[in-house]
Amino acid sequence: MSRPDLVLLHAPSVYDFRETSIMFGPVSDLVPSSPIFEMYPLGFTTMAEYMERHGLHVRIVNLAMHMLSNAKYDVEKAIRQMEPVAFGIDLHWLPHAHGSIEIARICKKYHPNTPVIFGGLSSTYFHEELATYDCVDYVLRGDSTEEPFTQLMFALKRGGSVSDIPNLTYKSPDGSITVNPLSFVPDTFNHVKLDYAYSMRSVIRDRDMTSSLPFKGWLSYPVTASLTCRGCTKLCPTCGGSAYSFAQHFGRKAPAFRDPELLVSDIAHVKKHIPGPVFILNDFQQAGQEYIEAFLTGLRRINFNNPIGFEFFTPPTEEFCALLDENLNDWSVEVSCESHDDAVRAAFGKHYTFEEVAESIETALKHNCSRFDLYFMTGIPTQTAQSVLDTVPAVRDLYARVNNDKRLLAFISPMAPFLDPGSMVFDNPEAYGYKLRAKTLEEHRQLLLQPSWKHILNYEPDGMTRDEMVDTIYEAAIGFNQIKAAIGIADPAVEQITELRIREAHAAMARIDEIIAGTTGPEREQQLADFQHEVDRLNESTVCEKSELNWPAQVTWTHVFSNIALWFRVNFETIFPKTRKFEPQPVEWEN
Ligand code: B12
Numbered sequence: 001m002s003r004p005d006l007v008l009l010h011a012p013s014v015y016d017f018r019e020t021s022i023m024f025g026p027v028s029d030l031v032p033s034s035p036i037f038e039m040y041p042l043g044f045t046t047m048a049e050y051m052e053r054h055g056l057h058v059r060i061v062n063l064a065m066h067m068l069s070n071a072k073y074d075v076e077k078a079i080r081q082m083e084p085v086a087f088g089i090d091l092h093w094l095p096h097a098h099g100s101i102e103i104a105r106i107c108k109k110y111h112p113n114t115p116v117i118f119g120g121l122s123s124t125y126f127h128e129e130l131a132t133y134d135c136v137d138y139v140l141r142g143d144s145t146e147e148p149f150t151q152l153m154f155a156l157k158r159g160g161s162v163s164d165i166p167n168l169t170y171k172s173p174d175g176s177i178t179v180n181p182l183s184f185v186p187d188t189f190n191h192v193k194l195d196y197a198y199s200m201r202s203v204i205r206d207r208d209m210t211s212s213l214p215f216k217g218w219l220s221y222p223v224t225a226s227l228t229c230r231g232c233t234k235l236c237p238t239c240g241g242s243a244y245s246f247a248q249h250f251g252r253k254a255p256a257f258r259d260p261e262l263l264v265s266d267i268a269h270v271k272k273h274i275p276g277p278v279f280i281l282n283d284f285q286q287a288g289q290e291y292i293e294a295f296l297t298g299l300r301r302i303n304f305n306n307p308i309g310f311e312f313f314t315p316p317t318e319e320f321c322a323l324l325d326e327n328l329n330d331w332s333v334e335v336s337c338e339s340h341d342d343a344v345r346a347a348f349g350k351h352y353t354f355e356e357v358a359e360s361i362e363t364a365l366k367h368n369c370s371r372f373d374l375y376f377m378t379g380i381p382t383q384t385a386q387s388v389l390d391t392v393p394a395v396r397d398l399y400a401r402v403n404n405d406k407r408l409l410a411f412i413s414p415m416a417p418f419l420d421p422g423s424m425v426f427d428n429p430e431a432y433g434y435k436l437r438a439k440t441l442e443e444h445r446q447l448l449l450q451p452s453w454k455h456i457l458n459y460e461p462d463g464m465t466r467d468e469m470v471d472t473i474y475e476a477a478i479g480f481n482q483i484k485a486a487i488g489i490a491d492p493a494v495e496q497i498t499e500l501r502i503r504e505a506h507a508a509m510a511r512i513d514e515i516i517a518g519t520t521g522p523e524r525e526q527q528l529a530d531f532q533h534e535v536d537r538l539n540e541s542t543v544c545e546k547s548e549l550n551w552p553a554q555v556t557w558t559h560v561f562s563n564i565a566l567w568f569r570v571n572f573e574t575i576f577p578k579t580r581k582f583e584p585q586p587v588e589w590e591n
């Protein structure tokens with residue numbers, strides 16, 4: 001097997017979480033990852049596929065996943081044995097601020113002359129500070145780095161100049177930092193492949209399944225995600241991926257949409273090989289009526305039978321639900337309405353009423369929607385502790401209104417661990433009634449080492465104290481759990497276990513505060529270390545069972561046969577590789 005040109009490393013949120021007692025809390029309860037955020041950005045696969053298409057050899061190593069799956073996994077040994085031309089590390093989500101830098105330090109410890117390249121939305125926001133760390137040589141900014149990264153890799157291989165590479169921030173040998181213009185911001189999202197072909201090929205070629213898995217438990221719940229665009233048309237003030245953030249910090253004035261035909265062919269490829277549900281992220285209604293029709297009729301054409309879920313930014317209308325029903329076999333919806341209170345939701349930037357939410361749910365269920373997931377959040381502008389608690393009876397009434405239909409699934413979680421860098425609130429906290437507890441990257445790194453999520457939070461909203469945020473989320477989660485138990489959404493025994501776990505997690509938070517208040521220095525360290533086993537036990541799935549998020553999946557013989565065919569093809573290509581090209585090929589832009 002040839003030496004990879006690039007190794008892309010995904011770090012755990014905190015390095016080394018296995019040896020540190022941190023009560024991460026419900027920070028990741030509503031995403032597939034565990035609290036160490038083992039999922040790598042989708043961009044890893046688009047970058048890897050794009051580079052391989054242009055003659056480079058790329059390997060993804062999901063270190064976070066290896067560390068989670070094997071308590072003895074030796075990260076230093078694994079990195080020492082790697083010999084790429086360069087390392088790439090994602091700092092896309094800010095919760096990786098600690099782990100990503102520590103991994104970069106290990107890369108430099110064993111390979112002082114190998115360039116370390118960072119990228120992702122948080123890297124873009126903090127690019128200049130990031131480049132001041134000794135272990136970071138390059139930062140590639142923006143939401144579309146496939147092409148500039150390929151140019152950088154060829155320059156590094158040849159020892160050429162990097163001064164013309166777009167979007168690049170880099171350190172010169174004298175330590176000075178140069179910021180090249182953020183000029184590569186493509187209008188469309190059509191130049192990459194999002195069909196998981198790279199991931200499937202690399203599992204077979206590199207004989208390393210763990211490195212490619214997107215999150216713990218993926219093999220038993222093989223969900224895949226498709227993105228309709230990069231960017232967003234909405235202006236939610238706490239979101240670091242809003243139209244404001246993209247325009248202000250990532251150089252993007254309008255979303256780059258993926259052609260609906262390409263999106264359909266991504267999904268057709270997934271359908272052939274992976275039996276799980278497909279989740280369509282970034283509301284495709286943003287792209288307009290023509291796009292909606294092309295995408296839905298395309299899905300009908302490929303006879304898409306896997307469960308398919310859509311993220312919608314506003315509650316879907318009757319007409320739209322009818323259209324989904326007409327074209328799809330098994331469809332679900334996810335809407336984040338944030339609060340039952342219209343004023344709080346409006347302060348979050350979402351201007352529709354709870355009545356409209358209820359009507360939309362009724363309509364969707366009437367039109368055979370398989371599941372309607374409704375998300376609530378705490379810690380948002382103007383929200384008070386009482387408002388969070390009032391969400392519980394409002395949700396109970398909502399269930400009653402739809403005759404306790406089990407297809408409605410409501411979830412609640414806090415905005416944690418961080419308010420997004422580059423969001424309107426982060427850039428102008430006072431205007432929204434927020435106090436920031438950290439501003440720089442290094443301050444966030446230090447926060448991540450605090451003993452509980454209450455102390456890790458990078459903000460304090462003026463409607464609630466952080467203590468109230470903790471108390472209300474656990475209390476509201478118990479309320480949601482009891483509603484689901486009464487309706488029979490889950491097994492009563494499971495609901496009881498969940499409630500006990502929520503109460504224990506709440507008590508553990510109080511115990512950690514007691515330790516902090518009553519001790520200092522080594523004594524505090526010791527008491528926290530003694531408490532670690534309890535913290536580790538309570539760290540996952542606090543507010544609900546992870547499995548509550550899952551849609552059903554089914555394996556058929558066609559999946560088995562097409563994966564066997566893929567296995568033979570990749571092994572053949574590995575033994576008889578194609579001649580590698582050493583020049584980047586021109587990109588075909590579709591405007
Ligand atoms: C889709 C999405 C998700 C999906 C992720 C799917 C995936 N594996 O990528 C799900 C739902 C799982 C998710 C989860 C989370 N998300 Co999210 N998510 C989004 C969303 C809606 C779109 C992201 C997107 O368009 N990506 C496409 C582009 C931008 O990224 P990409 O293709 O993956 O990667 C490109 C670049 O980022 C860059 N790049 C990335 N990595 C690297 C590495 C190197 C070396 C280089 C050079 C370049 C590079 O190049 C890539 C290719 O061009 C955004 C909101 C928005 N409108 O942007 C929020 C957003 C990115 N998420 C956010 C957050 C906070 C989270 C969570 C931490 C929430 C939580 N507490 O659970 C988790 C983290 C999950 C984990 N790590 O395990 C914040 C991030 C703010 C910040 N700067 O930290 C955002 C901005 C908004 C939000 N609040 O939701 N998310």
Ligand code: SF4
Nearest residue numbers: 232234236239242313
């Ligand atoms: S929260 Fe969602 S809809 Fe709102 S700006 Fe962020 S990505 Fe867009």
